[in-house]
Amino acid sequence: MQVNRTRRLRQLALIPLLATLGGGLLSACAPLMVGGMVGTAMVATDRRTSGTQVEDQGIELKAGKRLADKLGDRVHISVNSYNRQVLLTGETRTEEDKAEAERIVAEVENVGRVVNEVQVGFISSLSSRSNDVLVAGKIKASLVDARDLISNAFYVVVERGEVFMLGRVTEREAHRATEIARGVSGVKKVVRLFEIISEEELARTAPKPPKPSESR
Structure with missing residues (x-):
């Protein structure tokens, strides 16, 4: 009994930890910008321009507020924007509310495209959302461990065990x-929403390593 209780406490403690690791991007649907760096370093390795990163944050804030003002608590919708592509996840009780949510978000400044993955049905429970946070954390850890990937290039959203992956x-x-995400326990489905770039473009845009300091 004591062992089970300790394990449960550790799981609960992991939730705010994952929120911190997510750089403030972690919400009920568990969006996660994966990478081992925070602050200025994370911004520098993000493949979006700094201006686009600011625009994406503004889109999320404005869209979230407009949805709350117009649809209230009768829906559970999360907004995540990457390079002006806006992903809507969560639940509504009617098709009309789902369509209305997309219309509201499409009218927000700087939005280029809306991907509406909102499900019509029952609103998800707190336990389901907490499990999504844990799954997102497992995916983050797996991407960070992959030596052949730049983990900060990926933006991950988890909703009801379905994983949505964005990034350039x-x-x-x-x-x-x-393939890494599909191998994580608790993942039901992986949806790719990537912006595909060439290896040549990646080489051109990759941050240059700092020059070694000159010896005196």
Whole structure:
């Protein structure tokens, strides 16, 4: 009994930890920008421009507020934006609310495309959302462990065990990350929403290593 209780406490303690690791991006649907760095270092390795990163944050805030103002607590919808592509996940009770949510978000400034993955049916429980957070954490750890990937290139959203993967990545990186996510326990399905770039473009845009300091 004591062992089970200790294990449960550790699982609960992991939830706020994952939120911190996610760089403030972790919400009920568990979006996770994966990478081992935070602050200025994470911004520098993000494959979006700094201006686009700011725009994506603004889109999420504005869209979330407009959805709350117009649809209230009768829906559970999470908004995640990457390179102006906006992913909607969660649940509504009617098809009308699902369509209305997409319309509201499409009218937000700087939105380029809306991917509406909201499900019509019962609103998810807190335990289901907590499990999504744990699954997202496992995916993060697996991507960080992969030596052939830049983990910070991937933006992961988990909803009801379904994994949505975004990012500006090559086909090789997309395939590898998808296979990694599929191998994580608790994952039911992986949906790729990547923006595919060439290996040449990746080489051009990759951060250059710092020059060694000159010896005196």
